[in-house]
Amino acid sequence: IADMANWERYEGMLVKVTSVNASGKLVVSDNYTLGRFGDVTLSVDKVLPQFTDENAPSVSGYAQYANTMQRSQIILDDLSSKQNPVVVRGRGGSDLSASNPLRAGDGVDAVVGVLDQFYQASSPPEIYQTSYRVQPTQTLNFTGAPRPTEADLQAALGAAGVKVASANVLNFFSKVGDTSPNTKDVFTTPLGNSIGIRGANNAAELERQKAKVVANLIGLQADVYGLMEVQNNGFGSDSALALLVDAMNASPGKPAGATYAYVKAPFNQGGTTIAGAGTDAITVAIVYRSDRATPVGAAAVPNVNTYDAFTPGVGGARVPIAQTFSVPTASGAEQLTFVVNHFKSKGSLLATGGNEDKLDGQGNNNPARVKTAMQLKDWLATRPTGSDTDKVILVGDFNAYAKEDPVTYLESNGFTKVTHGYSYSFDGLWGSLDHIFVSPTLVSKVGKAVKWAINAEEP
Secondary structure, three states: OOOOHHHHHOOOOEEEEEOOOOOOOEEEEEOOOHHHHOOEEEEEOOOEEOHHHHOOOOHHHHHHHHHHHHOOEEEEOOOOOOOOOOOOEOHHHOEOEOOEOOOOOOEEOEEEEEEEEOOOOOOOOOOOOOOEEEEEOOOOOOEOOOOOOHHHHHHHHOOOOOOEEEEEEEEEOOOOOOOOOOOOOEEEOOOOOEEEOOOOOOHHHHHHHHHHHHHHHHHHOOOEEEEEEEEOOOOOOOOHHHHHHHHHHHOOOOOOOOOEEEOOOOEEEOOEEEOOOOOOOEEEEEEEEOOOOEEEEEEEOOOOOOOHHHOOOOOOOOOOEEEEEEEOOOOOOEEEEEEEEEOOOOOOOOOOOOOOOOOOOOOOOHHHHHHHHHHHHHHHHOOOOOOOOOOEEEEEEOOOOOOOHHHHHHHHOOOEEOOOOOOEEEOOEEEOOEEEEEOHHHHOOOOOOOOOOOOOOOO
């Protein structure tokens, strides 16, 4: 619509809402509250992108974009104010189920119903979200593409000599218990500090989480994995890493001949060694197929006294881990250095360094993420693993969209981003915070880079 006031003229009336394009659809752009409130947000013809996934940061540009996004959507409600309804809508006019989802991107030709407006006082809408909604009076036939299977992913990737992957395993902890803010159960990191757990509350919940994570990782069929949000409880038989990798090795779906292992401390830290990567509750990790990739030398982490962006108060980034591997190629074994990262988020605000949201689309802590990118580049220039290979791969959660300063800094300083497309939704806008970058000598060797759409699109 041209102006939000146009909605107000028709509030309380029976309306028919369609795409502005004659052959277009209204598509599900946000299904985050479908389970809780039974509603979804619809947009015009496609999901709505994050501003800085497609545009350079800009205060005036972001304000104008937010207005456009607000005018490009309408909420589809469920004729009820109940929370956690027993039945919610899925595809084809049928109820939601595991086999009948309502995924982001699913479309419907039109919505007919009564135009309503509702603000949630406890959770006011963002500046780019609408408060107008339709209470439907007709059954809606949503349609969409099937959820991509493991076979679909591998077909999209095609043949490859070496496959690398990046995945966030969402607070995968081997220790279960109380995760509430005030009475958390605690554990000790390899560096000796005690900190609260964040994972599953009980053994049954952990089993459900483990099954999903293992299915995800096995389905990727990678030779080397960079993981984020693994419990930082070391590398022994009772660690989260051991629990996860043992489950991967026990999976009946793993590729023939695959044997999985994980990179362990002690880590090289500029001539000395250290027992772990940081003092946070979670850490990054590297898992690999030992039948396909062979570690060369010790893994390395930066010295946080020198590279302070990897400390909680300065940059807030988790400590990255780098490991050089020898991998098979058509011309013989080659070495490459694989680096897994997790930059500071856009949420909680660092107290120093001018890290407040500048309203240019980059959120909180952009200066901290830029500093992290700069120090990551400087650290890698020292060849921290001891290998002289110039073949470097960066993976992980950089907490920055494609056009934001940390990404463009890395692209201007020796790395090429080879992943594209959406993998993450926040407040109904789509982009990608996770990326894969490669050094110049690897650019021509990269085949396909695919985002497996099994997570963010689901309600």
